[in-house]
Amino acid sequence: MQRPLPARLLAAAAALLLLALTACSGAAEPPPKDTRAPTAPTGVTATAGSATTVHVMWSAATDDRAVTGYVVYREGRQVKELPATTLMTDIAGLAPAARHAFTVRARDAAGNASPPSATVAATTLPANAEDRTPPTAPRSLRATAGGSRAATLEWTPSRDDTRVTAYDVYQADTRVHTAPGTATTARVTGLRPGTAYAFTVRARDAAENSSPDSPRVELTTASAPGAPPNTAPEHLTATATKGEITLTWTPPDTGGPVTHHELHLDGRFTTTIVWGATPPPGRATYTFPVQDPPGTRYTVTLRARLPDGTWGDFSAPRVVVVR
Template sequence: MLTSLALAVVLSLTGCSGAAEPTPKDGRAPTAPTGVTATAGSASTVHVMWNAATDDRAVTGYTVYSEGRRIKDLPATTLMTDVTGLAPATRHRFTVRARDAAGNTSPASATVTALTLRAAAEDRTPPTTPTALRVTPDGSRAAILRWSPARDDTRVTAYDVHQADIRIHTVPGTATSARVTGLRPGTAYAFTVRARDAAENSSPDSAPADLTTAPAPGAPPNTAPTRLTATAAEGEITVTWTPPDTGAPVTHHELHLDGRFATTIIWGTTPPPGRATYTFPVQDPPGTRHTITLRARLPDGTWGDFSAPRTVAVR
């Protein structure tokens, strides 16, 4: 009898101790995405963009709808997408919803419309390169880009803004400026612009325009190498840059290729004054594109800020 009673007490204590508190149910949906825009880029594509939604915990993704039908699910870090396979010369309607980890879905955004272009005869001639690209800061997290228009044998239908060889924004072909948001304070950026026509032919990249955003209050000044250039010859790439002014000779630089560490450039003696140059071999097929960044080792032994990126195609 005592054994049975003791066992009952033990089981009772075991059942009570260590019980996990239930996770509060998340019943609050994210806010609806705002600032949704839709821009036709060709006879069959529309570029949709929006501003980030908010949630009491975290937004985990977005869903894009066309005519009320779900067409794309995207991660929370993506605030733009191209909708393809659309009918030419047709008005299309789009909305966006945000979702969280609990499966809560926001209300639909405001509906935006875009009229796809008329299907054109076969066109294989790309537009000319946009010129005179310049960039000015708009606070510490945004920038304004302006450029001179490109030309095309039919017409330019869109301009695509690229950062580190990744398209981050699209504006209509009638525009010669764009506002880029979501930048980080105290960071070096390089932007290029491509023109596009109704047949999806894209121009070469414009010359890059660099911008270092203002640092956050109390943050130290930016220590990135500047005026980086990258040129390709057969089987090699040469980079040239201006080391940062750190108050002491900069003897070490890290070279990163496509966002990954590639090598450390070391001067065994006093580094050369002014501009620095380094050439390294590549074995990729011709036309392969690489994005290059550099950072310098500072006098205190830490690594400084990354340079604005440069993209180069292997020859």
């Protein structure tokens, strides 16, 4: 005949079973649901760039986890959906000489939408289909670093047979800002510390005619506190002949010979340039073939391998057109 367990052992076994059930139950619980919406975007502006387009810009919203995108509305109807890294857009196909109102909302990964931003309005310009003359290029472009993440650009105004309606700021071959046609300055934000940048500006009129590029201007943002000195190759030039592109640059001063450089085209790694044990003195030159049709545009950057085996900072970008 089996003897019953003592009450003390039964109580201990019951306690262990309860702990095991509690642990299992806790492990199976789903993470708390994200119900908190992002903040509303601030600093929203709307600028008419032509008879049919308005340029909308805003400052980044915040979220307890992460903002994943923005939605732009015109008169309450959704017209654009953009990733979280994009803080401006052109709304095209609008009626000429008409007032249009815009708002922006932020979204997170759980689908929570922020309250709408403040409403901003812009009136598109009167149509002028006969205007086919572009403005002159902006002149005397200057750039000043505003700390480690911003820059201020200044230029001499362009001229046009009607009037300049907007200035588009390009970083390499990508538009990063649009200013009104009455402006001669622009502040570009969202830059990285200790990074070389190259900017140009184009003027635009109401018929969407764009000027040639202004002269290029370069700057390097301030390094983050405690960061090592910038190690980017300097004075990069890129020239195209039929079927080839030739690069020349000054390698960085690293305290030793720079035997390797990485070549990137349009932000993607393309090849490693290897000089061997004795790199050429002074400026370096490298020519590589291209098979793309004439008119193809490339943005070129370089970075050097440092004596400790790591890769240094990227050069200021250069845009080159295949011939």
